[in-house]
Amino acid sequence: MTQKPRVMAESVLAKDSLKRLIINLHATCIGLKLKGVTLPQYLRVLLRHLMQLQKSPGSLLEHRTRARVLLLSLGLSGAFVASSATYAALLIVRKIYSLYRHSRLHGRRSILPRTRSQTQLTTGGRIMYIPESKSILEMMTNNSANEKPTDQPEFVKPVAESKKIYIRPRDDDVIEHDKYLFKNVELGRAKNSQIFYSKFLNQMHVLSRILIPSVIDKNSMLLIVQIFFLVMRTWLSLFVAKLDGQIVRDIIAGKGKRFILDLACWFLIALPASYTNSAIKLLQRKLSLNFRVYLTRYIHDMYLDKNLAFYKVIFDSKSASSVIKNIDNSITSDVTRFCDATCSVFANIAKPVIDLIFFSFYLRHNLGSFGVVGIFVNYFITGYLLRRFTPPLGKLASSKSSADGDYYNYHLNLINNNEEIAFYQGTQVEKSKVLELYEILMDRTLMMDKRKFNYNVIEDYILKYTWSGLGYVFASIPIVLTTLSTAISSEDSNMKEFIVNKRLMLSLADAGSRLMHSIKDISQLTGYTNRIFTLLCTLHRVHSRNFNYGAIETLPKLITAVDLKRSDSSPQQNKQDIIQGTVQRNFNGVRIENVDVIIPSVRANEGSKLIKKLTFQIPPHIEQSSSNVNSVQDLRRVFDANLPFFDGPGSSLLILGPNSCGKSSVQRIIAEIWPVYNKNGLLSVPSEGALFCVPQKPYFTRGGTLRDQIIYPLSSDEFFDRGFKDRDLVQILKEVHLDYLLKRDKGWSYLDVVADWKDLLSGGEKQRMNFARIMFHKPRFVVLDEATNAISVDMEDYLFNLLKRYRFNFISISQRPSLIKYHDLLLEITDTTSGSWQLQALGTDEAITSIDHEIDELTQKMANVHKWELEREELRSKLAVI
Ligand SMILES: Nc1ncnc2c1ncn2[C@@H]1O[C@H](COP(=O)(O)OP(=O)(O)OP(=O)(O)O)[C@@H](O)[C@H]1O
Known part of the structure; x- marks a missing residue:
């Protein structure tokens, strides 16, 4: 016999013995006769046999147990294979769909790019678009591949693919309801009612x-x-x-x-x-x-x-x-x-x-x-x-x-x-x-x-x-x-x-x-x-609207012993009465009446009193008929530089006083971030959007563009949604003499540059940016806290005249009497220890006397001019010798 037929005969023998083994295995283990069963029929025959074994009580116990085990294993494996196959099919469908969508979007992108990163819905919800993790990974890989120096401001890069996320509107009822639940657990009220009390x-x-x-x-x-x-x-x-x-x-x-x-x-x-x-x-x-x-x-x-x-x-x-x-x-x-x-x-x-x-x-x-x-x-x-x-x-x-x-x-x-x-x-x-x-x-x-x-x-x-x-x-x-x-x-x-x-x-x-x-x-x-x-x-x-600014120490004074004994009167409820002042909103001006300026603390109205019974109002005379004018801005007139913005004459007040006398605290009260503690204190403020407070420390958003800084606190999405244009911003930058930023090298696209603006802009530029914000938002009332102390005198003069030209009503806080000339009213905090103050209309006798004092001081200084000139000549001659 030659080599080839012998090998073939051996493989036929091996096949036969394997076949016999499988047939015997089935016969011995589960009593299934596989003779005459073809491969395509195998699974059906096996399953039928296993089911029969399960059903017929006469079958061998051993066979029945094995049939159960086999059926379970087959069932579970089948479920696993089916779910894996479904998942794989789903992945393939998703991939095809995303490819299709991508190709369509790619075609459209240059025509209609989506510029918004979020949209506010009328229901109060919000739709946000965030970069998809896949595209972020791609971007990171690309960035690390061509690493570039980071000291340069960056342009906003379009993100390849984004994911849509829906943020539900806040449910105020749930928050209000939860407030009591949290309070109950915090005070341990369930201690008496629960048999097994566990704080955790x-x-x-x-x-x-x-x-x-x-x-x-x-x-x-x-x-x-x-x-x-x-x-x-x-x-x-x-x-x-x-x-x-x-x-x-x-x-x-x-x-x-x-x-x-x-x-x-x-x-x-x-x-x-x-x-x-x-x-x-x-x-x-x-x-x-x-x-x-x-x-x-x-x-x-x-x-x-x-x-x-x-x-x-x-x-x-x-x-x-x-x-x-x-x-x-x-x-x-x-x-x-x-x-x-x-x-x-x-x-x-x-x-x-x-x-x-x-x-x-x-x-x-x-x-x-x-x-x-x-x-x-x-x-x-x-x-x-x-x-x-x-x-x-x-x-x-x-x-x-x-x-x-x-x-x-x-x-x-x-x-x-x-x-x-x-x-x-x-x-x-x-x-x-x-x-x-x-x-x-x-x-x-x-x-x-x-x-x-x-x-x-x-x-x-x-x-x-x-x-x-x-x-x-x-x-x-x-x-x-x-x-x-x-x-x-x-x-x-x-x-x-x-x-x-x-x-x-x-x-x-x-x-x-x-x-x-x-x-x-x-x-x-x-x-x-x-x-x-x-x-x-x-x-x-x-x-909570009744937040008491941490007043605790005053409790024993405010709550009587009887109150404390009553289990249902919680200390929190009593604390609410600590803030007794009244706040009136939608007022057509800013009015403070009998307000004690007190630093919020655990001592509440017993705390440090900076100014006593403060009273002022701008504009000094308020027409009843125009009480609702401030709530709506006329957008058509916003950017016409030649048109005075407001119909009223525009009034101004200067709050003057030494360091730490409580000037900024007045601004805090107007902005309602500090409370009015005293009962007869009244704060009247205009509607939201009509009041704009500029803090002493300029603020710049992190990771924002130059546009974001000018329009703050408006988001760039809203900026475009409301139909504003970059040319409006350029006009504003011109007004505050910051347009040279755009001329440096990038032109208008500099508005899209992302940088750490807090570090990039100089002190004076930051303060001018505040004025740019005022010019953009055009609020009827502005409160400025030391807003020009880093700006040169001529620029300061220009900016205050700008405010006057646009007829803003403004309150300035400063310690420099030189600002008096830009204001109609002067509120001088005269004594820091007693918290006394003095309000006067500029142009009145007192104001003239105050200005006279300043003139006297300047005249005295000028008397020394000749002496100083001599000193200068002396120093120059010394320098020439050296
Ligand atoms: N959150 C606070 N907690 C405790 N004390 C505060 C707080 N805020 C301000 N003060 C204190 O209140 C006093 C008045 O502060 P405020 O900022 O109103 O002064 P100012 O008159 O604006 O001074 P400056 O001209 O220096 O800015 C200061 O002594 C200050 O330390």
């Missing part, structure tokens, strides 16, 4: 309303799906344990065919098992991110709105706590930590609890009730021991978090004031402070690890080793008992039982240990929960 659980209950607002919310769906996968995981573990035992028994008993079948099941079940584990992890991350989104939006809704909580929060009674002191850190890091910790604690508790329930049911069948009770007694003892040795991780986590915030904030402060520090050569002081804060942070981090050390030793000893040892004992109990009672020792079935029990015991031990580990996590979570709860309570308090 109560806090968690209130917070959960934000995290999962309703049963049909997507977060509750995610939670349900997660629980489903957790149950599935446990069930699969149980199944794997049984299979494991069966495989070992097959090996010991030398049953090759059964071994192959069980192994096939093993590989099939591995598919859904690994899918389930990954799904649980993904769902946990997704849930944590969703929680973070909900909580952050909730915080932003209160922190950043018309009530100015972000400013007022410094006056709250809790402002000294690390949560509020580093509120930026609390909003960013603590929220993330809290959400991560909540989800991981949930998964860490839910997983073992489900395991415990399932495994104990199964083990009860194998070990008997006594064994299961023994296991649980063991758990309780361990839980008690571990609880005793758990360090106060909540407090430690909270103190570490606050050290983290201090360190981060100091670095932030360093960046914000880098130029000032460089001028002062303050590196050493700053470095020592930074090092100190860093050491504190390291110390607290290490302290946490040190305190965990002892606990970890005990935990490892008990959970890893003692429990496994006990596991072996419990797993062997049924075998020993059966062998003793029957005096027969069947090695292979004993082996199977032992392996299954051992695996379950170990899984049970693992479940228990995870449950015990979560004691530590819960302790840490209490710390984060407390921080977030404090943050939200403070925000609710500050956001």
